[in-house]
Amino acid sequence: xxxxxxxxxxLASRPVGEPKDENFKLVESPVGKPADGEVLLHTLYLSLDxxxxxxxxxxxxxxxPVPIGGVMEGGTVSEVIISRHPDFMPGDxxxxxxxxxxxxxxxxSTLTKIDSASAPISxxxxxxxxxxxxxxxxxxxxxxxxxxxTVVVAAASGAVGGIVGQIAKIKGCRxxxxxxxxxxxxxxxxxxGFDACLDHKDKNLAEQLKSACPKGIxxxxxxxxxxxxxxxxxxxxxxxxIPVCGLISNYNDTALPDGPNMVPLLMRAILTxxxxxxxxxxxxxxxxxxxxxxxxxxxxxxxxxKYREDIVDGLENAPKAFQGLLRGENxxxxxxxxxxx
Amino acid sequence: xxxxxxxxxxLASRPVGEPKDENFKLVESPVGKPADGEVLLHTLYLSLDxxxxxxxxxxxxxxxPVPIGGVMEGGTVSEVIISRHPDFMPGDxxxxxxxxxxxxxxxxSTLTKIDSASAPISxxxxxxxxxxxxxxxxxxxxxxxxxxxTVVVAAASGAVGGIVGQIAKIKGCRxxxxxxxxxxxxxxxxxxGFDACLDHKDKNLAEQLKSACPKGIxxxxxxxxxxxxxxxxxxxxxxxxIPVCGLISNYNDTALPDGPNMVPLLMRAILTxxxxxxxxxxxxxxxxxxxxxxxxxxxxxxxxxKYREDIVDGLENAPKAFQGLLRGENxxxxxxxxxxx
Numbered sequence: 056x057x058x059x060x061x062x063x064x065x066l067a068s069r070p071v072g073e074p075k076d077e078n079f080k081l082v083e084s085p086v087g088k089p090a091d092g093e094v095l096l097h098t099l100y101l102s103l104d105x106x107x108x109x110x111x112x113x114x115x116x117x118x119x120p121v122p123i124g125g126v127m128e129g130g131t132v133s134e135v136i137i138s139r140h141p142d143f144m145p146g147d148x149x150x151x152x153x154x155x156x157x158x159x160x161x162x163x164s165t166l167t168k169i170d171s172a173s174a175p176i177s178x179x180x181x182x183x184x185x186x187x188x189x190x191x192x193x194x195x196x197x198x199x200x201x202x203x204x205t206v207v208v209a210a211a212s213g214a215v216g217g218i219v220g221q222i223a224k225i226k227g228c229r230x231x232x233x234x235x236x237x238x239x240x241x242x243x244x245x246x247x248g249f250d251a252c253l254d255h256k257d258k259n260l261a262e263q264l265k266s267a268c269p270k271g272i273x274x275x276x277x278x279x280x281x282x283x284x285x286x287x288x289x290x291x292x293x294x295x296x297i298p299v300c301g302l303i304s305n306y307n308d309t310a311l312p313d314g315p316n317m318v319p320l321l322m323r324a325i326l327t328x329x330x331x332x333x334x335x336x337x338x339x340x341x342x343x344x345x346x347x348x349x350x351x352x353x354x355x356x357x358x359x360x361k362y363r364e365d366i367v368d369g370l371e372n373a374p375k376a377f378q379g380l381l382r383g384e385n386x387x388x389x390x391x392x393x394x395x396x
Numbered sequence: 397x398x399x400x401x402x403x404x405x406x407l408a409s410r411p412v413g414e415p416k417d418e419n420f421k422l423v424e425s426p427v428g429k430p431a432d433g434e435v436l437l438h439t440l441y442l443s444l445d446x447x448x449x450x451x452x453x454x455x456x457x458x459x460x461p462v463p464i465g466g467v468m469e470g471g472t473v474s475e476v477i478i479s480r481h482p483d484f485m486p487g488d489x490x491x492x493x494x495x496x497x498x499x500x501x502x503x504x505s506t507l508t509k510i511d512s513a514s515a516p517i518s519x520x521x522x523x524x525x526x527x528x529x530x531x532x533x534x535x536x537x538x539x540x541x542x543x544x545x546t547v548v549v550a551a552a553s554g555a556v557g558g559i560v561g562q563i564a565k566i567k568g569c570r571x572x573x574x575x576x577x578x579x580x581x582x583x584x585x586x587x588x589g590f591d592a593c594l595d596h597k598d599k600n601l602a603e604q605l606k607s608a609c610p611k612g613i614x615x616x617x618x619x620x621x622x623x624x625x626x627x628x629x630x631x632x633x634x635x636x637x638i639p640v641c642g643l644i645s646n647y648n649d650t651a652l653p654d655g656p657n658m659v660p661l662l663m664r665a666i667l668t669x670x671x672x673x674x675x676x677x678x679x680x681x682x683x684x685x686x687x688x689x690x691x692x693x694x695x696x697x698x699x700x701x702k703y704r705e706d707i708v709d710g711l712e713n714a715p716k717a718f719q720g721l722l723r724g725e726n727x728x729x730x731x732x733x734x735x736x737x
Binding site: 109115116117277280281284293299300301302305308310311312313314315316317318319320321322323324325326327328329330331332333334335336339 | 457656669
């Protein structure tokens with residue numbers, strides 16, 4: 056197999072503000088051979104997700120940053136080419152974390168086999184993967200939506216937000232989405248079945264949100280931050296729950312916004328309205344994986360949960376696609392088709 | 397009984413910043429007669445608590461403000477003078493919400509009888525009353541302290557903070573108090589048994605707190621805000637819990653502090669460290685009252701929970717004492733002795 060050339064996208068330098076082309080580097084090198092317990096994988100799909108912006112930075116976070124010169128991290132769906140692990144055979148499809156590269160040698164113990172008969176293999180990176188489980192666990196454990204409550208979901212056409220809103224509908228809530236542009240908003244209402252969807256590019260978002268939430272907001276699933284949070288904040292009801300899942304509007308920030316410092320106002324609202332803010336990442340709820348797969352698979356079969364993929368062809372296009380993701384240019388779960396079966 | 401003169405302290409005007417003498421007015425009027433189901437009470441103790449600053453303001457909060465000209469609200473321990481309610485007899489001691497006045501006619505259904513044999517009647521306003529229950533319910537339900545964790549308590553010599561820290565010690569935690577001045581800090585360590593207590597008037601509070609919390613902070617019981625919160629914030633561990641009970645350092649603020657706006661930094665920490673911030677008021681946990689009374693009474697008997705009262709004589713001195721409370725001048729649970737048995 057030594058004649059196979061691996062293509063990798065590495066972190067060339069840490070971005071300041073928006074990631075740029077020069078922060079990434081495409082390198083080629085021969086593929087090695089798997090040792091005992093390892094498998095050689097050919098990447099079919101690479102998932103691009105907002106959290107990767109954090110991995111490019113060396114600011115303290117819940118995970119180590121990608122080192123300079125290291126392969127960019129990322130979830131993948133791959134085909135097994137050579138297996139030296141008893142659980143896998145050539146031709147198997149697996150979900151793992153091969154990163155931004157066309158081949159990878161990994162320990163078999165880090166992989167999950169995908170049943171390609173029950174759903175398209177790409178869903179293991181979306182609705183039935185990390186984004187779907189993020190939506191499911193964050194909404195149900197922290198948001199705790201109750202029938203009749205109002206749930207607001209930012210980035211509502213995205214990989215996480217779309218699932219959050221559909222699960223909230225299943226739970227009997229009034230669900231208001233916020234998305235970028237009329238096209239996405241139409242999709243969120245007509246395809247995903249949200250009660251309404253507002254365009255965050257409109258200048259009067261705060262007023263529109265107030266009209267759309269006449270009984271206030273009981274759950275705000277936060278994956279955006281910034282101006283959307285500011286529109287939501289005054290509408291939060293007593294005992295509102297705010298699962299803090301992401302803050303994509305801040306990921307490229309290089310400085311804090313000008314004052315005044317609103318922290319005392321936020322804390323006062325937490326106190327007087329008895330709000331709950333809780334941050335989480337999907338691995339905090341790892342033990343709920345089987346419940347997630349069972350419930351969401353069933354909801355997909357019943358037509359209650361729909362999803363949309365935005366597929367870019369070619370590993371070399373991953374940096375541009377990722378830059379677009381941070382600007383909200385994708386429409387649905389963003390994937391890179393790296394290889395084909 | 398019409399020859400009894402009631403003395404009342406009313407809200408003369410809404411304070412801007414610190415409450416001043418002219419915001420209060422002492423008025424006298426004859427006491428009326430209780431109707432069927434009502435009792436006439438003679439106030440023995442009036443509780444002064446930081447939340448009363450909120451009642452003086454007409455900013456939106458969880459409770460209605462005191463109207464201009466209305467009697468200031470407050471928890472009281474009183475003696476029944478005349479009863480037209482079957483549950484009460486003259487001479488009974490009761491806890492209620494008579495407010496800042498020497499006599500009151502109230503519905504019997506709003507009162508709780510006090511067993512004066514089991515504890516001093518004033519404790520119904522402190523360790524066995526609202527402040528004690530605030531400490532107990534907020535710490536145990538939201539803070540959820542686990543043995544070996546580090547708990548930080550602001551206003552540690554106060555009516556709530558002192559109980560929070562002692563319960564955290566009972567739960568096996570390392571407990572660091574923050575209080576104003578050496579005298580209070582000594583009391584917190586030597587009498588209440590905290591592991592350490594820092595003086596928030598020291599300029600290097602942040603450094604001292606870091607030294608006192610070598611393993612970071614798992615629970616921060618927030619009843620102060622401002623500079624103390626800023627010292628705590630960088631030390632919060634992953635999965636730290638912050639029950640938000642009060643923000644006394646902000647209660648007299650007339651404007652937000654100058655920027656930058658730190659909200660994005662706070663939200664980023666909530667996300668990456670998976671913090672939990674939750675506001676509460678004691679009535680949110682009303683159903684836990686019997687557990688609270690049972691547990692804390694036992695801890696007092698066992699010498700595991702101690703308390704201190706700071707008693708001011710005379711209703712006419714309540715406004716000054718309340719102003720001092722907001723400046724941290726009291727030392728222990730602040731009470732006004734309004735009448736004597």
